[in-house]
Amino acid sequence: MIDTIPSEVINWNILNEIISMDEDDPEFSKSLITQYIDQAITTFGQMDEHLVGDKDLKELDSLGHFLKGSSAALGLQRIAWVCERIQNLGRKSENVFPNRIELLSTLPSTIGVDAGDLSESNDGQETVENSNGDELYLNLIRQALSQARIEFKLARKELSHYYKTEL
Amino acid sequence: MKRQSIPIINSSSKSMLLNMATSRKIWCRIDNSSDDINEPILVEYDEMDTIDDFKTKIFNKLNETRFKAENNNASVVIGFYQIRNNNNNGERTNSTITETNSNPFTKFTSGRSNSRGLPKVESFPNNAQLDSPVFINSRNGNNNNNNNNNSNSSREELNITPVSDKPGLPNRLGSNDISANSSSLYDTSEDTTPQRLSTSSPKLAFSSRMSVPPKYGFHPLSSSYGNNKNSPMFLPPLTIPYNSSNTSTGINSNSGSNGGKLSLSHSPSYIIHPSLRKPLNYTIQEVNDNTYRIVFDPDQLISEIYLELFGSLGQQSASEPLLIFSNNDLSLGNGNFNSTISARNHFITNMNSKLYKKESSTIQLEMKEDQLFQNNTPNKLFDNNLLAPVPNHVSPSNDHKRPHYANNNDVDVDDMEKGEEEDGIESNIINEGDEIESDANQLSLNEEEGEDYPKQGVLLLPKGYYNKNEENDWASTGNDEDTINEDNGNEFVLFNDRDTKPVMVHTKRALSEQEVGPSIPETEIRKPVVNDPFRTQNMLLNIPNNNNNENTVSGNLGKYANISNVPTPLSTTFPMPLKMIKNETIGVNNPDKNNVNTSEKVFPKINVLIVEDNVINQAILGSFLRKHKISYKIAKNGKEAVDKWKEGGLHLIFMDLQLPVLSGIEAAKQIRDCEKKKTKANNAPVIIVALTASNSIDDKRKALISGCNDYLTKPVNLHWLSKKITEWGCMQALIDFDSWKQGQSRMTDNVIMKSPHKTKVKEN
Numbered sequence: 001m002i003d004t005i006p007s008e009v010i011n012w013n014i015l016n017e018i019i020s021m022d023e024d025d026p027e028f029s030k031s032l033i034t035q036y037i038d039q040a041i042t043t044f045g046q047m048d049e050h051l052v053g054d055k056d057l058k059e060l061d062s063l064g065h066f067l068k069g070s071s072a073a074l075g076l077q078r079i080a081w082v083c084e085r086i087q088n089l090g091r092k093s094e095n096v097f098p099n100r101i102e103l104l105s106t107l108p109s110t111i112g113v114d115a116g117d118l119s120e121s122n123d124g125q126e127t128v129e130n131s132n133g134d135e136l137y138l139n140l141i142r143q144a145l146s147q148a149r150i151e152f153k154l155a156r157k158e159l160s161h162y163y164k165t166e167l
Numbered sequence: 168m169k170r171q172s173i174p175i176i177n178s179s180s181k182s183m184l185l186n187m188a189t190s191r192k193i194w195c196r197i198d199n200s201s202d203d204i205n206e207p208i209l210v211e212y213d214e215m216d217t218i219d220d221f222k223t224k225i226f227n228k229l230n231e232t233r234f235k236a237e238n239n240n241a242s243v244v245i246g247f248y249q250i251r252n253n254n255n256n257g258e259r260t261n262s263t264i265t266e267t268n269s270n271p272f273t274k275f276t277s278g279r280s281n282s283r284g285l286p287k288v289e290s291f292p293n294n295a296q297l298d299s300p301v302f303i304n305s306r307n308g309n310n311n312n313n314n315n316n317n318s319n320s321s322r323e324e325l326n327i328t329p330v331s332d333k334p335g336l337p338n339r340l341g342s343n344d345i346s347a348n349s350s351s352l353y354d355t356s357e358d359t360t361p362q363r364l365s366t367s368s369p370k371l372a373f374s375s376r377m378s379v380p381p382k383y384g385f386h387p388l389s390s391s392y393g394n395n396k397n398s399p400m401f402l403p404p405l406t407i408p409y410n411s412s413n414t415s416t417g418i419n420s421n422s423g424s425n426g427g428k429l430s431l432s433h434s435p436s437y438i439i440h441p442s443l444r445k446p447l448n449y450t451i452q453e454v455n456d457n458t459y460r461i462v463f464d465p466d467q468l469i470s471e472i473y474l475e476l477f478g479s480l481g482q483q484s485a486s487e488p489l490l491i492f493s494n495n496d497l498s499l500g501n502g503n504f505n506s507t508i509s510a511r512n513h514f515i516t517n518m519n520s521k522l523y524k525k526e527s528s529t530i531q532l533e534m535k536e537d538q539l540f541q542n543n544t545p546n547k548l549f550d551n552n553l554l555a556p557v558p559n560h561v562s563p564s565n566d567h568k569r570p571h572y573a574n575n576n577d578v579d580v581d582d583m584e585k586g587e588e589e590d591g592i593e594s595n596i597i598n599e600g601d602e603i604e605s606d607a608n609q610l611s612l613n614e615e616e617g618e619d620y621p622k623q624g625v626l627l628l629p630k631g632y633y634n635k636n637e638e639n640d641w642a643s644t645g646n647d648e649d650t651i652n653e654d655n656g657n658e659f660v661l662f663n664d665r666d667t668k669p670v671m672v673h674t675k676r677a678l679s680e681q682e683v684g685p686s687i688p689e690t691e692i693r694k695p696v697v698n699d700p701f702r703t704q705n706m707l708l709n710i711p712n713n714n715n716n717e718n719t720v721s722g723n724l725g726k727y728a729n730i731s732n733v734p735t736p737l738s739t740t741f742p743m744p745l746k747m748i749k750n751e752t753i754g755v756n757n758p759d760k761n762n763v764n765t766s767e768k769v770f771p772k773i774n775v776l777i778v779e780d781n782v783i784n785q786a787i788l789g790s791f792l793r794k795h796k797i798s799y800k801i802a803k804n805g806k807e808a809v810d811k812w813k814e815g816g817l818h819l820i821f822m823d824l825q826l827p828v829l830s831g832i833e834a835a836k837q838i839r840d841c842e843k844k845k846t847k848a849n850n851a852p853v854i855i856v857a858l859t860a861s862n863s864i865d866d867k868r869k870a871l872i873s874g875c876n877d878y879l880t881k882p883v884n885l886h887w888l889s890k891k892i893t894e895w896g897c898m899q900a901l902i903d904f905d906s907w908k909q910g911q912s913r914m915t916d917n918v919i920m921k922s923p924h925k926t927k928v929k930e931n
Contacts (some may be wrong), residue, residue: 014882014884017884017886018787019887021787021790021794024792025790025793030788032783035782035783035786036783039781039782039783062825062827065825065860066780068779068859068860069779069780069781069783069784069823069881069882070781070782070783072783072860073781073783073784073787073881073882073883074783074883075882080709080882081778100639119683132663133224
């Protein structure tokens, strides 16, 4: 059974561990975050390519795993959760992905999701029908990827707020 | 209990050495074996072994014997018999089996009846063994007992009702009204044959040292097995220290044809013996009128038991062994030549199905099959004869109650069994599952215990977790003598789990910002470690935590700034000596600064390889190691890892498992293979700690099989990381002491810290 998505965008317990290292290496955490943002964007792009191009589920699996690792290490737990779904869908060990409304409803009420967050993430929301074989998983991964992008935006927003700069 | 008074800082490394040099052994003997020859065995244990670990060792010792084939850690308990001081023979009424049981325990009590040569104790009913009223302590309401009862009556009526054993229910203690408790009481008409007693009981030897307060241990139990009594029994209310929410179960079953009533009772309790510094945790199980059984909790340290029962090492003689109780009345060895292990297993598996068929064929009532099925299911789960019965709703009119092969109708079923049980011993069934459950309850109830020992489950709470109640717990156990004085930065208090005496450390300056680090509130130590069999093994070596200063936390993690103001129990321990505060040491490690980095004191000097494909994680781990002045290299994939390892000089590898090019598993395998090929005497094998992304046991198992020594779950908790570094670094240091020692003065400094409980170290 898939466990539910964490409610909080950022697990501050984890991120604070990283931030605490800023003490002898100022800007350490911030540089990590910047690095992560680049990494995430790149990874999302690679996922897109695989979804459209070679439809290589294995690649999607390892990309999901890859981004899951760094997301989790930084405490970006919702992204990590979605990445894990992508990983598992790539392995075909799961065959469902919750819909967006359901997932966004788990967010704490303090976090507003505005239209900007949802834009450009319309792909993947098409119905998963007449899909057989790998198509089913690819479609689900499409959904998951668009969700990952939403989560990414939310996390980025929260991080920008914390660092008081636009990240 | 001297060990307890030594700060763990020192005892840690010392005990490791001790464990290497001397072996701790304890005599044990298998109870409930009907074999004529059943000698005690000497089993080794380690200082930090719990009863559960100890069981594992027993099984290792009993390699390939049938006992092992039939039992596992969950199905055996360790303990001994204890004679009740006040006999209640007066309460015995005209029992149906009085003629065979009229002179109970005369031999049993008079000393150790050797199972060999001495006449069997005729009067000891078979229920004295594990089918005796075992108290099942259950919180979730599944409370069942299967008992084989001695009775001449061929059939008994069963009154089984679902349990509601919630604390506070009126029927919890008074067994007068036990309808809420369920039991299944099985009787057999064959059972009046007395069982021979193959037990030499250590109880007499024990009783002088470990007397159970009458309040708990000696309440008159009106019933014994086969003793059909009409008078219900009343237990005195129990006031149990430690455990306010203990549950007590009474069992009351109607013994049908005789109209007798059987009342059993159980009071799992934590008994604090005044003379015990740390009370042994055990449960008392009534065996019968005169005898009860002390059964140690799985989390009880075996070394403490030894200390309490026998004194210092080597004092125990073979004639006073601890007893290993199991569910099954089994021979220890292959007494029957025709019963090989495989045959036995085959038999067991067959038995269930046979049973099923047999029973269903003899039962007319339609519900029977369900009942049997229910009873058989857990049976299979436990892979032995353990029955963990589910609440059965059997109407009293059913006269065929037992889903159990010991029924005399089932003679054909257990031919094999007969061989061992010709004296009428029945295979015993106990609801061990519930007992385990009760242990789990105890676990959670005793916070201190949970903290102290490398049990399989270390309580893990979220970072920053602080529980007011916990503090109170600590207060009550005297472990919070001191609190961190936030105002005085020059002084911090260190103490450890065992020792209530804090070690005061003075430094000239308040802890500087350099102290910062992956330090995490101490409360975080209580974090759940995945309960995993492998884990236990890894943790046998109880290498203490690295110290994390609270001050650090407050200084740097704004979020937790308040934590250090709260009197928080520290369970800080130093594997390395505190006395690092020497200028030359500082000069070497930390030329730029005048301050002492705490981590330098703890972290051994080792070379670490990080194998991780994600740059972010590399950066985090790398930064962490840099902070602790641990030299490290980074490899991006398994192939690189193997190459870097071949360059040599590595002590510790943190290996991500899912890597491009060559997976961590493969890399670990290759490294181990290479190690086997070239066996340099001097080079200790590298320690590989797997970083598993998932919590799946499968991954972990794979990692360990491939040659990893340990694992951490990602995202890596930096606190655990530092623990692992300390732990394995120390291991390496011990294995390869000479090469490690160069440039190290820490090990010898340890001695200085060892003697006084309270030491002040001034920085010069």
